[in-house]
Amino acid sequence: MLRETRHEKLLSILGEEGVLPVGEIATRLGVSEATARRDLTELGRAGRLTRVYGGAVAAPTQDEERPFGEVEIDDLADKEAVARAAAELVADGDVLLLDIGTTTLQLAKLLRGRPVTVVTSNLAVYEELRDDPAVTLILLGGQVRANYRSVVGFLTESNIRQLRVGRLFLGASGVLPDGSVLDSTHVEVPVKRAMLGAAREVVLLVTAGKFPGDTGLARICGPERIDTLITNKTSDPATLAVFREADVEVVTV
Amino acid sequence: MLRETRHEKLLSILGEEGVLPVGEIATRLGVSEATARRDLTELGRAGRLTRVYGGAVAAPTQDEERPFGEVEIDDLADKEAVARAAAELVADGDVLLLDIGTTTLQLAKLLRGRPVTVVTSNLAVYEELRDDPAVTLILLGGQVRANYRSVVGFLTESNIRQLRVGRLFLGASGVLPDGSVLDSTHVEVPVKRAMLGAAREVVLLVTAGKFPGDTGLARICGPERIDTLITNKTSDPATLAVFREADVEVVTV
DNA sequence: CTCCAGATGAGCGAGTTTGCGCGAGTGTGA
DNA sequence: TCACACTCGCGCAAACTCGCTCATCTGGAG
Numbered sequence: 001m002l003r004e005t006r007h008e009k010l011l012s013i014l015g016e017e018g019v020l021p022v023g024e025i026a027t028r029l030g031v032s033e034a035t036a037r038r039d040l041t042e043l044g045r046a047g048r049l050t051r052v053y054g055g056a057v058a059a060p061t062q063d064e065e066r067p068f069g070e071v072e073i074d075d076l077a078d079k080e081a082v083a084r085a086a087a088e089l090v091a092d093g094d095v096l097l098l099d100i101g102t103t104t105l106q107l108a109k110l111l112r113g114r115p116v117t118v119v120t121s122n123l124a125v126y127e128e129l130r131d132d133p134a135v136t137l138i139l140l141g142g143q144v145r146a147n148y149r150s151v152v153g154f155l156t157e158s159n160i161r162q163l164r165v166g167r168l169f170l171g172a173s174g175v176l177p178d179g180s181v182l183d184s185t186h187v188e189v190p191v192k193r194a195m196l197g198a199a200r201e202v203v204l205l206v207t208a209g210k211f212p213g214d215t216g217l218a219r220i221c222g223p224e225r226i227d228t229l230i231t232n233k234t235s236d237p238a239t240l241a242v243f244r245e246a247d248v249e250v251v252t253v
Numbered sequence: 254m255l256r257e258t259r260h261e262k263l264l265s266i267l268g269e270e271g272v273l274p275v276g277e278i279a280t281r282l283g284v285s286e287a288t289a290r291r292d293l294t295e296l297g298r299a300g301r302l303t304r305v306y307g308g309a310v311a312a313p314t315q316d317e318e319r320p321f322g323e324v325e326i327d328d329l330a331d332k333e334a335v336a337r338a339a340a341e342l343v344a345d346g347d348v349l350l351l352d353i354g355t356t357t358l359q360l361a362k363l364l365r366g367r368p369v370t371v372v373t374s375n376l377a378v379y380e381e382l383r384d385d386p387a388v389t390l391i392l393l394g395g396q397v398r399a400n401y402r403s404v405v406g407f408l409t410e411s412n413i414r415q416l417r418v419g420r421l422f423l424g425a426s427g428v429l430p431d432g433s434v435l436d437s438t439h440v441e442v443p444v445k446r447a448m449l450g451a452a453r454e455v456v457l458l459v460t461a462g463k464f465p466g467d468t469g470l471a472r473i474c475g476p477e478r479i480d481t482l483i484t485n486k487t488s489d490p491a492t493l494a495v496f497r498e499a500d501v502e503v504v505t506v
Numbered sequence: 507c508t509c510c511a512g513a514t515g516a517g518c519g520a521g522t523t524t525g526c527g528c529g530a531g532t533g534t535g536a
Numbered sequence: 537t538c539a540c541a542c543t544c545g546c547g548c549a550a551a552c553t554c555g556c557t558c559a560t561c562t563g564g565a566g
Contacts, residue, residue, distance in 0.1 A: 002273075002274045002305070002307050002308045003305065003307065004272045004305050005272050005308075008272065022543080022544095031524080031525085032525045032526075033525090033543095034524075034525055034526070034545095035523085035524060035525070037544075037545085038523090038524085041545090045384070046383075046384040053532070053533075053542095053544090054533090054543065123383075126397070130397060130399055131313065131399060133399075137396070137397040137399075138394070138395065138396050138397065138406075139394055139395065139397055139404055140394040141391070141393045141395070141404075141408065141409070141412040142391065142392065143389065143390070143392075144379070144383060144390040144392055146383060146384060151394075153391075154415070155393070155412045155415060156394070158415060159394040159408045159411065159412065162407070163408075256513075275553080275554095284514080285514070285515050285516080286515090286553095287514070287515055287516075288514060288515070290553090290554075290555085291513090291514085294554095294555085306522065306523075306552095306554080307522095307523085307552085307553065307554095507566100508565105509564105509565085509566085510563105511562105511564095511565105512561105512562090512563095513561080513562075513563100514559105514561070514562090515559095515560080515561095516557105516559090516560100517556100517557085517558090517559105518555105519555100519556090521552105521555095522551105522552080522553070523550105523552075523553085524550085524551075525549095526547105526548090526549090526550105527547090527548090528545105528546090529544105530543105530544080530545085530546100531542105531543085531544070532542085532544085533541090533542080533543090534542095535538105535539095535540090536537100536539085536540100
C-alpha cells in the first residue's frame with residue numbers, strides 16, 4: 001500500500017476511534033509496528049495527529065501529553081455534537097471567526113457549501129474550506145505552527161484588530177469552576193484575546209472533558225465575556241450554573 | 254491515446270481517488286508504468302499533482318479557469334532554471350519574501366530542508382513547505398483566492414508593512430521593453446507594491462516568455478526598483494540591456 | 507515509399523522504504 | 537525505591553521504486 005494511502009487510512013481510522021495503540025494501528029493497516037510507528041511520527045510532526053506514549057490521538061489536543069491510558073476515549077462524538085449545535089446558530093451571509101482547535105474544525109466541516117464568510121487562524125479549517133466556492137475564506141497571517149495547525153504571532157493579532165465579525169466561535173483547553181476560560185498554549189493567548197475584541201458575539205465551544213479544566217495555564221477571559229456556551233449534557237452542572245448566572249445562554253447537547 | 258488526453262484522464266481519475274500508486278495508474282490508462290511515470294513527473298513538475306514515492310496525490314482542485322495550473326508545460330524548464338539560479342542566492346538563515354506564481358513555487362521546492370525563513374502570500378508555497386521542520390514559514394493573511402492560490406487584500410498589505418525582509422523574489426506577468434514590470438491581476442498590484450517596500454533587495458524572476466510582456470495591465474514598478482533580474486538566455490537582449498543600464502545585475506540561465 | 511522527430515517500453519544502477527533485532531528509555535506496581 | 541514489562545529509536549538487510557539510457561515504434565512530411 002502507498003504510504004500516502006496508509007496515512008489517509010490511518011487518519012480516518014483515528015478519526016472514528018479517537019485513540020489507538022500502535023499495535024492495533026499496525027494490524028488495521030497491515031504493516032509492521034515499525035512502519036506504523038514511523039507513520040505516526042511523521043503525521044505527528046505534521047500536526048495531523050497527536051502522538052502519545054503507546055499510540056496516537058485523533059487530533060492535536062491542547063492538553064499536555066498524558067499517558068496513553070488516561071486519554072479520554074472518543075471525545076470526538078462530543079465535539080461533533082457541539083459543532084452541530086454551533087452550526088445551527090449560523091445564518092447565510094454571516095461573518096464568522098473560527099478559533100484554532102478540532103471542535104471548530106468540526107464546525108467548519110458543517111459549513112461546507114454555505115454562503116458565509118469565514119475568518120480563521122486555523123489551518124485545518126483552511127484546508128477544509130479552501131475548495132468551497134460558496135464560502136468566502138479569509139486566512140489570518142502569522143507564523144505557521146505545524147503541530148497545532150495554526151498561525152500565531154503579532155501579524156495574526158494585527159490582522160484581527162483590523163476586522164469586525166459577527167460571531168466568534170472560541171475553543172479552550174479547559175474551563176474552571178468559576179467560569180474562567182483557560183488555554184495551555186501561551187502563544188495563542190494574545191491571539192484569542194484579540195479575537196474576543198473583534199467579535200460582536202462570542203460562542204464558546206467546549207466538550208464535557210474540558211471541565212473542570214485543570215489543564216490550562218493562562219486565563220483567556222471570564223464568563224462575562226461569553227454570550228453563548230455550547231457543551232455536552234454531561235458537563236459539570238455547577239460550572240454551567242455559574243455561566244447562566246453571568247447571563248450566558250447555555251446550550252447542552 | 255494522445256498524451257494530452259491521457260494527462261486529462263489521469264488528473265480526473267486522481268481527482269476522484271485522491272491518491273494512487275503508479276501501477277494502478279498505468280493499468281487504468283492502458284500504458285506501461287514507464288509512461289505513467291513520465292506523465293506523473295511532467296504533471297508533478299507543472300504543479301498539477303503532487304508526486305509521492307510510489308504514486309501521486311491530487312493537487313488542490315482548481316476552478317475551470319486555472320491561471321495557475323494551465324501554465325504551459327514547455328515553459329517549465331525555463332521556470333526551473335530561473336528558480337535554480339534564484340536558490341543559489343539564498344544563504345542559510347536568510348529571510349525571504351516569496352511572491353505568488355509558479356516560478357516562486359519552483360523556488361520554494363528548492364528551499365525544502367534549508368534553514369531559512371520564508372514569508373509568502375503564495376498558498377502553493379505554503380502547501381509545499383508547511384511540513385518542513387527546517388523552514389520557518391510565515392503566511393500572510395488575507396482573502397483566499399482559490400484559483401490563483403494566493404491571499405490578497407488589505408490584511409495582506411497590512412501584514413507586509415509590518416515586516417522587513419532581506420530579499421523579495423518577485424514574479425510578473427510581463428516585462429515591457431522599457432523595463433516596466435507588469436501584472437495582469439489588479440488585486441495583486443497593491444500587494445506587490447507593499448512587498449517592494451518591505452524588502453532590502455529585490456530579485457525579479459521572469460522566464461523568457463514574459464518578454465516583451467504585452468500581457469500585463471498594471472505597472473508594478475520600473476527597472477530602477479530591481480536589484481537582480483534572473484531570466485533565460487533566450488530573453489529579449491534589448492530589454493535586458495535596459496535593465497543593465499539601470500544598474501540591475503542581470504543573470505541569464 | 508522513405509525519412510525523421512517524438513513517444514513508448516524494457517533494462518539497469520542508485521536511492522528509498524520496509525521489517526526485524528537490539529539497547530536504551532519510560533510507565534507500572536510491589 | 538526497585539524490578540518488570542512495554543515502548544521507543546536506531547542500524548541493517550531485503551524489497552521495491554526511481555530516473556536514466558537505449559532500442560523500438562508511431563505518425564506525418566516530403
